[in-house]
Amino acid sequence: MEHIVIIGNGISGVTLARHIRKLSDNKITIISAESDYFFSRTALMYVYMGHMKFEHTQPYENWFWKKNRIDLVNGFVEKVATDSKKLTLKDGSTITYDKLVIATGSKPNKFGWPGQDLKGVQGLYSKQDLELLEKNAPNNEVCNRAVIVGGGLIGIEMAEMLRSRKIPVTFLVREKSFWNGVLPEGESAMINEHILEHHIDLRLDTNLKEILSDETGRARAIVTDKGDTIECNVVGLTAGVTPNIDFLKESGIALGRGVKVNRFLETSAEDVYAIGDCAEQHEGIGSRRPIEAVWYTGRMMGEALAQTLCDNPRKYNPGHWFNSAKFLDIEYQTYGWVFSERSKEDHEYHFHWRHAKEKICITIAYHIDTMKFLGINTFGIRMRHEIFDQWLTANKDIDHVMTYLKDANFDPEFYKLYEAEIVNKYNADFKKNIRLEKKSWKRIFSKA
Amino acid sequence: MKVLQHIGIIIFLVGLSTFAALPLLGTFKVDKNIVQEIVSDNSIKSELFIQDLETKIQGKKFNGVQSLSPIIVSALDNANATHRKNKEYKKIIYTKGRDMAGSIAKKSGVGFIAENKGLMWFLTFGLGIIGALLFIVPQVVLLGPKGIKNDGIYHQSSTNRGWIAWLVFIFLVSFYLILYFRPEYATNWTYLVDPISESLSGNLAGHWFVYGFMYCVVMSVMAVRMYIKYRHNIYQVVRTTSVLFFQIVFAFLIPEIMVRLQMPYYDFKNAFPLDYDFFFQWNLKTLLNSGGIGIFILFWGVVLTLVIVPVMVYFFGKRWYCSWVCGCGGLAETLGDPYRQHSDKSLFAWKVERWLIHGVLLFAVLMTGMTLYSFFSETGTVLGIKTQSVQNVYSLAIGSIFAGVIGTGFYPIFGNRVWCRFGCPLAAYLGFVQRFKSRFRITTNGGQCISCGNCSTYCEQGIDVRAYAQKGENIVRSSCVGCGVCSAVCPRGVLKLENGPEEGRINPTEVLLGNDIDLMDLVNKK
Numbered sequence: 001m002e003h004i005v006i007i008g009n010g011i012s013g014v015t016l017a018r019h020i021r022k023l024s025d026n027k028i029t030i031i032s033a034e035s036d037y038f039f040s041r042t043a044l045m046y047v048y049m050g051h052m053k054f055e056h057t058q059p060y061e062n063w064f065w066k067k068n069r070i071d072l073v074n075g076f077v078e079k080v081a082t083d084s085k086k087l088t089l090k091d092g093s094t095i096t097y098d099k100l101v102i103a104t105g106s107k108p109n110k111f112g113w114p115g116q117d118l119k120g121v122q123g124l125y126s127k128q129d130l131e132l133l134e135k136n137a138p139n140n141e142v143c144n145r146a147v148i149v150g151g152g153l154i155g156i157e158m159a160e161m162l163r164s165r166k167i168p169v170t171f172l173v174r175e176k177s178f179w180n181g182v183l184p185e186g187e188s189a190m191i192n193e194h195i196l197e198h199h200i201d202l203r204l205d206t207n208l209k210e211i212l213s214d215e216t217g218r219a220r221a222i223v224t225d226k227g228d229t230i231e232c233n234v235v236g237l238t239a240g241v242t243p244n245i246d247f248l249k250e251s252g253i254a255l256g257r258g259v260k261v262n263r264f265l266e267t268s269a270e271d272v273y274a275i276g277d278c279a280e281q282h283e284g285i286g287s288r289r290p291i292e293a294v295w296y297t298g299r300m301m302g303e304a305l306a307q308t309l310c311d312n313p314r315k316y317n318p319g320h321w322f323n324s325a326k327f328l329d330i331e332y333q334t335y336g337w338v339f340s341e342r343s344k345e346d347h348e349y350h351f352h353w354r355h356a357k358e359k360i361c362i363t364i365a366y367h368i369d370t371m372k373f374l375g376i377n378t379f380g381i382r383m384r385h386e387i388f389d390q391w392l393t394a395n396k397d398i399d400h401v402m403t404y405l406k407d408a409n410f411d412p413e414f415y416k417l418y419e420a421e422i423v424n425k426y427n428a429d430f431k432k433n434i435r436l437e438k439k440s441w442k443r444i445f446s447k448a
Numbered sequence: 449m450k451v452l453q454h455i456g457i458i459i460f461l462v463g464l465s466t467f468a469a470l471p472l473l474g475t476f477k478v479d480k481n482i483v484q485e486i487v488s489d490n491s492i493k494s495e496l497f498i499q500d501l502e503t504k505i506q507g508k509k510f511n512g513v514q515s516l517s518p519i520i521v522s523a524l525d526n527a528n529a530t531h532r533k534n535k536e537y538k539k540i541i542y543t544k545g546r547d548m549a550g551s552i553a554k555k556s557g558v559g560f561i562a563e564n565k566g567l568m569w570f571l572t573f574g575l576g577i578i579g580a581l582l583f584i585v586p587q588v589v590l591l592g593p594k595g596i597k598n599d600g601i602y603h604q605s606s607t608n609r610g611w612i613a614w615l616v617f618i619f620l621v622s623f624y625l626i627l628y629f630r631p632e633y634a635t636n637w638t639y640l641v642d643p644i645s646e647s648l649s650g651n652l653a654g655h656w657f658v659y660g661f662m663y664c665v666v667m668s669v670m671a672v673r674m675y676i677k678y679r680h681n682i683y684q685v686v687r688t689t690s691v692l693f694f695q696i697v698f699a700f701l702i703p704e705i706m707v708r709l710q711m712p713y714y715d716f717k718n719a720f721p722l723d724y725d726f727f728f729q730w731n732l733k734t735l736l737n738s739g740g741i742g743i744f745i746l747f748w749g750v751v752l753t754l755v756i757v758p759v760m761v762y763f764f765g766k767r768w769y770c771s772w773v774c775g776c777g778g779l780a781e782t783l784g785d786p787y788r789q790h791s792d793k794s795l796f797a798w799k800v801e802r803w804l805i806h807g808v809l810l811f812a813v814l815m816t817g818m819t820l821y822s823f824f825s826e827t828g829t830v831l832g833i834k835t836q837s838v839q840n841v842y843s844l845a846i847g848s849i850f851a852g853v854i855g856t857g858f859y860p861i862f863g864n865r866v867w868c869r870f871g872c873p874l875a876a877y878l879g880f881v882q883r884f885k886s887r888f889r890i891t892t893n894g895g896q897c898i899s900c901g902n903c904s905t906y907c908e909q910g911i912d913v914r915a916y917a918q919k920g921e922n923i924v925r926s927s928c929v930g931c932g933v934c935s936a937v938c939p940r941g942v943l944k945l946e947n948g949p950e951e952g953r954i955n956p957t958e959v960l961l962g963n964d965i966d967l968m969d970l971v972n973k974k
Contacts, residue, residue, distance in 0.1 A: 445952050
């Protein structure tokens with residue numbers, strides 16, 4: 001029986017622990033300084049917004065850990081000695097391991113802005129960040145205006161959170177259109193509109209120059225590179241995240257931006273592994289980035305590493321890319337790869353459909369030479385993961401996707417369906433004559 | 449808009465306070481002819497009781513039911529006690545004292561309330577409706593763009609078990625206690641709806657008519673709130689319309705109209721064993737004595753429970769009943785919607801649920817077995833146990849206290865489906881079918897779950913939806929009433945209620961979709 005120590009109790013570490021317990025009798029210890037029990041980081045926003053209480057973000061009841069013999073240690077690892085296989089915690093105690101897994105996730109980026117460490121300036125990543133925001137911006141009397149810097153997923157979530165308490169929000173986005181490094185033009189433009197619809201002061205193509213302090217050392221305003229000074233009490237720094245690995249600097253483990261790992265998620269040190277946001281592949285897998293700071297990939301790495309640690313060596317081998325998000329009221333799902341104009345290759349072409357009135361649209365990427373289906377972005381329409389996974393595996397072409405689009409719909413019953421409209425536009429755009437097939441349970445459940 | 453809402457709250461509270469004060473107000477003057485009517489209507493043979501009525505209440509004026517009712521109750525108790533002692537069994541009065549007080553009060557109301565029924569209706573129901581709508585309708589604008597609007601639910605006293613929630617709790621519980629155990633205090637309420645009752649059935653209103661009417665009003669007003677809150681979600685809109693329709697037409701209008709047509713009072717959608725007294729002797733006798741329609745109702749009631757209910761559950765899940773048709777479900781989905789997050793999601797609560805709800809089902813079935821045995825063999829006891837006593841225990845403990853006082857009164861504290869989840873024997877029966885033989889499931893969308901917990905938080909039936917979704921498993925649970933809110937609140941489009949082939953409905957997974965661990969296909973083979 002080995003002692004497997006996991007640093008970090010996020011989705012990666014906890015998925016790993018659960019799967020190790022399913023597969024073996026090893027002793028498992030999870031160390032975290034953030035919270036006693038696993039919670040869903042993606043749900044923190046809902047606690048601030050009053051949709052849930054913090055306890056609701058915990059997917060397992062507190063008895064779960066003891067019952068499954070997963071030891072939880074609340075502590076901060078300061079030192080990792082890989083030769084003696086020993087961890088030293090902040091309180092001076094030590095823990096020895098047979099196998100060590102680093103799953104410490106990320107921390108918000110700070111790019112050296114003047115004033116970035118003032119009071120009232122914060123990121124939104126951890127439980128502590130949430131508690132801080134509750135203190136910094138409990139209502140619109142204490143916080144008359146917040147400025148959010150960085151137009152990514154956390155930025156728009158933070159804007160939504162603050163707006164739920166009627167706090168005026170200015171949203172600085174470096175790009176010329178929201179998240180257009182990832183989203184194609186049409187979609188990015190639609191989200192711009194939706195942000196304005198929520199009375200968020202969206203400033204595109206605008207960077208933060210400095211944060212000004214009042215006499216007490218609290219942020220009182222920010223200055224943009226356009227020369228505007230915006231009075232505010234809270235500044236949200238949401239310009240992406242970086243692996244949270246400062247504590248490993250002296251450890252001798254090979255580090256890049258994250259902890260360098262191979263496909264087996266092994267680091268340069270023996271019996272030390274890294275998973276989740278903090279792991280950095282030597283080379284990105286397929287079109288993936290070397291560091292994937294996404295919920296789903298963290299979970300997959302946990303699933304894969306559990307096999308390896310239980311004498312069943314498995315590579316981290318993610319399948320077709322998928323992801324999801326919600327931009328205020330608009331749900332977003334993606335299956336396969338749809339790249340933005342900024343990053344797509346020459347062979348990738350897009351078919352785009354947008355509803356005349358509603359904030360609903362889809363973009364389908366295809367290969368211009370082969371018409372092979374590459375991926376889909378969908379906004380305001382839910383789609384079936386399994387169907388797109390099958391189509392991607394089977395290398396279906398875009399005509400096939402159009403013909404059987406009804407099979408892929410995952411909207412609740414009675415929803416208005418737009419497949420006919422979409423296929424009409426496709427036929428018009430491509431001068432084709434695709435006939436939409438009826439939804440078929442048989443096809444939906446047949447494994448391609 | 450905010451101002452409108454504040455005005456609305458004030459108007460609503462005026463209406464509600466008037467309504468709440470009514471049980472203790474009003475003047476009652478018991479004329480000689482009222483006493484005579486009561487004596488003849490109830491065929492009272494106890495001269496002791498009649499004498500008491502004549503000396504203690506006849507010709508007198510009473511302020512409030514509270515000054516009249518105790519006299520009647522004690523007179524009746526005394527009379528019965530004396531008759532029992534003297535073995536004058538024919539003189540014993542079997543009408544309950546409080547019901548007797550209720551019928552005397554109903555006939556003897558005088559003064560402003562009894563003489564201004566229309567105005568009083570407006571000052572209670574009217575103001576309540578106007579005030580509530582003034583509060584609700586501005587939400588169209590105030591909620592902003594359509595979408596899930598649960599902002600602040602856990603910050604507000606009313607929806608986070610704060611003092612407002614406790615006040616609502618006290619109000620609801622008191623209301624049900626009056627309704628079930630002190631009906632005479634509802635006399636003034638019955639005056640408010642007398643005109644409506646007369647226009648429907650031709651009779652004056654009793655306290656159950658008040659309840660039925662109020663039920664419809666509350667559901668209608670709160671349905672407006674549902675329409676606004678879920679205006680982006682057509683499933684919720686259609687479902688709300690459906691429960692509203694079945695409540696107003698099937699539970700309220702049709703039975704009243706049937707009474708006008710000299711038919712038995714019957715709610716065609718109320719299926720046994722929720723309708724636990726369907727096979728009670730008095731009901732069977734009424735039906736058998738009502739000619740063709742009575743026989744039809746008897747036939748319908750049996751077919752509804754034995755054929756229609758399970759067949760529909762096979763095709764659509766138990767939601768077709770519990771959240772599309774049922775009256776209890778209808779109230780839970782309208783009045784109860786703001787409280788859905790209070791259902792307990794712990795494993796412990798699930799264990800309690802299974803013992804309780806199946807216990808009630810067993811109780812209902814055994815009781816009905818005894819009832820039918822007694823009916824056909826014409827005995828009052830089965831294995832030495834009095835059928836009547838068992839029925840009384842069930843009616844009191846389950847029918848009144850569990851379904852009414854706890855089921856609805858506890859909305860603001862334990863959530864809106866306490867009865868449906870822990871007590872309803874019909875739900876237990878439907879649950880068996882749903883769990884073991886049905887096409888219904890909530891499909892989990894591959895690997896898209898982010899474990900945020902919105903689905904579990906807002907599941908009124910206390911199902912830990914996330915526990916399944918985050919494993920990529922479909923949700924197939926006997927307790928799911930298919931309200932569709934888990935799917936609505938999911939920020940990532942992970943959940944879909946659907947009826948599909950039984951094969952693959954239950955799909956345990958080791959590794960979620962999107963992770964191609966070699967050979968895992970074999971493990972995951974469904």
